Amino acid sequence: MGWTTEEFGESxxxxxxxxxxxxxxxxxxxxxxxxxxxxxxxxEWWAYDGRMRRPRAAAVRAACSCGWRGRGVPVPWDELxxxxxxxxxxxxxRRDWSEHIRTVERRxxxxxxxxxxxxxxxxxxxxxxxxxAPAAALRAVAALDRLSRRAGREAACMIEEDxxxxxxxxxxxxxxxxxxxxxxxxxxxxxx
Numbered sequence: 001m002g003w004t005t006e007e008f009g010e011s012x013x014x015x016x017x018x019x020x021x022x023x024x025x026x027x028x029x030x031x032x033x034x035x036x037x038x039x040x041x042x043x044e045w046w047a048y049d050g051r052m053r054r055p056r057a058a059a060v061r062a063a064c065s066c067g068w069r070g071r072g073v074p075v076p077w078d079e080l081x082x083x084x085x086x087x088x089x090x091x092x093x094r095r096d097w098s099e100h101i102r103t104v105e106r107r108x109x110x111x112x113x114x115x116x117x118x119x120x121x122x123x124x125x126x127x128x129x130x131x132x133a134p135a136a137a138l139r140a141v142a143a144l145d146r147l148s149r150r151a152g153r154e155a156a157c158m159i160e161e162d163x164x165x166x167x168x169x170x171x172x173x174x175x176x177x178x179x180x181x182x183x184x185x186x187x188x189x190x191x192x
Contacts, residue, residue, distance in 0.1 A: 002014060002015045002065075003015070003094065003097055005101055007105075007175065008101070008104065008175050008176060009176070009180075010065060010180075011065065011066060011171075011175070011176040011177045011180050012064050012065060012066055012100075012101060012104060012175070012176075013064065013065040014062055014063065014064045014065075014094075014097035014100070014101075015042075015043065015044050015062075015063050016044055016045045016046075016060050016061075016062065016063075016090045016093045016094075017043055017044065017045060017060065017061055017062070017063030017069070018043065018044070018045040018047070018048040018055075018057035018059075018060060019057060019058060019059040019060065019061055019072045020048075020055055020057065020058055021058040023072075025043065025063075026043070026048055026054070026055050026057075028041045028042060028043045029041070029042055029043070029047035029048065029054055031047075043063065045057050045060040045075070045088070045090075056077070057075050058074065058075065059072035059073055059074050059075055060072070060073055060075055060088070060090065060093055061073065061093055061096070062093035062094065062096040062097035062100065064097060064100055066104075066177065068100050070093055070096030070097060070100070071096060073092050073093065075088065104175045105175065107172060107175065108172075108173060108174060108175040109173040109174070122144075126140060126141065149188070149191045152187075152188035152191065153188045153189065153191050155188065156184075156185045156186075156187075156188035156189045157189065159185055160185065160189060167179070167181050167182045170182075170185070
């Protein structure tokens with residue numbers, strides 16, 4: 001079960017990853033879940049308990065889908081109850097990943113302060129309206145949807161016209177990977 005944020009999604013999905021004795025990461029473990037042709041694949045620490053011909057994790061660390069890795073914390077196998085899957089404290093890796101996300105947020109293009117305040121106030125107002133007058137809230141959300149599609153299309157057209165389709169740079173500015181940045185621009189270009 002990975003960690004994600006609503007803003008960055010799978011571009012920055014975090015897990016508690018395994019670290020082997022030599023400091024390397026093991027290859028993903030595959031599990032047959034019984035039906036269909038698909039196999040469950042994971043790199044999470046719990047899959048590396050030394051059973052089923054898989055190596056045993058010497059340490060754990062936060063791992064992000066963007067490639068970032070946190071600091072390693074030794075796994076005290078002797079102190080863990082039973083198979084150890086329930087007893088390991090993963091709060092350290094979780095904090096490391098959360099700090100990574102704060103770093104990503106700081107690197108993104110900042111919103112103008114007045115717009116950030118307006119968005120925050122709008123969120124508060126819409127949540128209250130959803131409780132007090134759900135139909136009015138839906139009408140407001142539909143109007144915002146139309147507005148955001150128009151503004152998104154305009155921004156995507158400006159990026160497209162600019163001719164500088166540097167998806168890596170745009171991705172960094174948005175805190176997402178280059179493929180997602182390109183998909184976002186394409187999605188807004190296709191909106192009518």
